[in-house]
Amino acid sequence: MVDAYSTGRLLTHELAGRGAHLIHVQSSPRIPEFYRRTFDPDGFALDLGHDPSFAALVRTLKELEIDAIAPGTETGVRSAEQLAVALGLAHNSQTAPESRWDKEAMAAALRDAGLGAPDGLRVGSEAQAVEWYRAGGGGRVVVKPAMSAGSDGVRLCHDERSVAEAVGAVLSSESNLLGRTNAEAVVQELLTGPEYYVNTISADGRHQILEAWRYHKKRVAGSPIYDYDVPVDLSSDIGRTLCDYVRRALTALGVHHGPAHAEVIITREGPKLIDIGARPAGCADFPAGIAPDRVGQVEATASWLMDPASVHDLSIPSAPCTGIELRRVAMINGRRAPMTSLAWVDVLRELPTAAMVCPRAAQGDLLEATRDLATSPGFLYLAGTGDEVERDYRRLRALEGRHLYTEQQTAG
Template identity: 40%
Template sequence: MTLRFGIVDGYSTGRFLVGQLRDSGAECVHVASQSDMPAYFSSSHDPSNYIADLGHDADPRRTADRLRELGVSAVLPGTESGVLLADRLGDLLGTPGNDPALSEARRSKPLMAETALAAGVRAPLGLRVDSPAQARAWCVERGVTEAVVKPVDSAGSDNVHFCGSPDEVAEATAVVLAGHNLYGARNVTALVQERVFGPEFYANTVSVDGEHKIAEMWRYTKRLGPGMSPVYDYEEPVPVGADEYRQVSAHVRGALTALGIRNGAAHTEVILTAEGPVLIETGARLGGATTPWLVEKFCGVSQTRLLTTALVDPSAFRGFDDSRVAWSEHVRNVSFINPVAGVARSDDWRTWLGSLPSCAEVVSGVAVGQTVPVTVGLTVSPGFAYLVSDRAADVERDYALLRAHEEQGLYLN
């Protein structure tokens, strides 16, 4: 019997999951969580990858009935926007999923932190606010000077602000409340949190019946962009044997359990402070901005591949030993940073970048004639590239060349 899976918002890395499931002999049915998904996500959707595309229906029960008729055995989110509906549909169908009572805690960052703290998993103190005055008052009452302000339910560093005073917190809160999140919803409230300091990591995991396995762990390097917003610089894998890996992995597993994640993928971000790891947030879905085949080539597995395995061959998942993951080369995933807005006049930069000795993959949606904005976050980055070599010095050299050419208008000229 052919396995069938429902995919809610099969965008971003979700499209790779669908491809791998198809190659494994399974079939997928697509569901949209909303009728007006922004083009940043929906442009990656290919209906031909699915045996059926149900689109969006405001009544989850009708969608669940359709999925039941089609013989779907599990429902998964393809990206962050699909988390709540995937939970709801799985609950209606009675298929394996995550604790429905904690569904909101897996989507709302304030509730996520509260839930983690209640379970003994360290997370930043914070407050959900609906006005700049409320945000400022919280900082003054708590004596918080270094704070982070962001939407309560977005992703990818969208509208994230680092602030150094209660007045800056109030200003940043006003900016967030005046905007919309990545999925087009208006920011009715904002999250203000104490800022914690230390190196930042993320773990891409897959869980089956509460057993959590880490497919990949990476260390972020970020820089401050315009308006004190964090801009992704690059990320590199963390060796399994490193002390950082041990500390972060234990915290991640505790967070997954606290948030009721029992089945499927999760992307968890952690800062390792001097006092120990602190949960920043967990997305109950695949990590984004990745090329699974390349990750697999150099460490033998990717989160997408491990999730595919968990779905089509659970026994193979149980046999996977995440303590034996090892990288064969020095790998760096570099986010592109455009310093000055302008119009892309040529595609020659791709050829130049691809000619660098360590460049293994270039991913970009920039087209000739398109306006390229200043990079203030992940969603307005021109793309990313993987630099790979058996010599760390080669990766560092090509990284420095890329950054130098960016300062000269690489994506515009």
């Protein structure tokens, strides 16, 4: 596994539990703290760390006779793919590999395939972005790094000045969430309509849709931030539209094997892909016992790694659970302050519908006001009747209004 961080940690546990002999490879010498702190070395028989020589790493892995390779998270996608190619293991199309990690390349590949995608341009300067903006007649657009994650540096802009400022901020940022500098920014038309994400597993070019969720996001200071997600029934009209579009998009983007996480807005002209990651979705923890028939992407990825063809036989329910409302809610912190205690975790666990509370922040962290994924203190699942879930969701937001994460709290 390359970069067993974030969901890579869950995948490590799943594979170790199935008896896999796991080796870890680190894609770069310095892994950003956001990812590094999630690493659990225990599941690995061997941790090779980062090898600056690709050829030497390939030789080592050949000697170890590995059977399969996968990225644990977005930082490892490119290295895992290059290694899979070099080792002759299952890998995605090499025709335009950047269409799986560069946000303008993915849109271009979809447009070429006649599929919906945002109009946009990859730019290396503010002036180039402003010229594109002017030529398009102005309006609202999105500026973001060409390659990044966690909504880092994503800005909604509405005039030449805000476009130039946002591009300047992307290009001058010392390090994005993936631990790299941003050589380029992307300016894109702002798509409007409900947004969804779809998690998949593929083998030999055949794609299984595992689940789809509707995102709800808030806008804070021009940036989209996670609010909450609800599952979509794959057999509903919207579910079928998403499944059909995402299958075609995966093929157009050269995904032949392994997991993918696709973000799609259903616009008036139809579905358009915002972003794809050729790896499992982040924050993939799921409450036990709530949806016994659900096939999670971590489990599906483990099945694919250990027996690729088996994923064609997975029996996927059209919805993770029926008869209850399920909401995955992102934690939103309102102000920059130290988090001196994790007592709030128990406060949230006491909410009647709380099915699982997943803190990301650790005691002693200086919490920033939430502006992207890395600055969200964590997430939780609420499950119950629609009214109960809505009531607890409001209660959470009210507690956050009183600085839940940075002040000692008592229940009630």
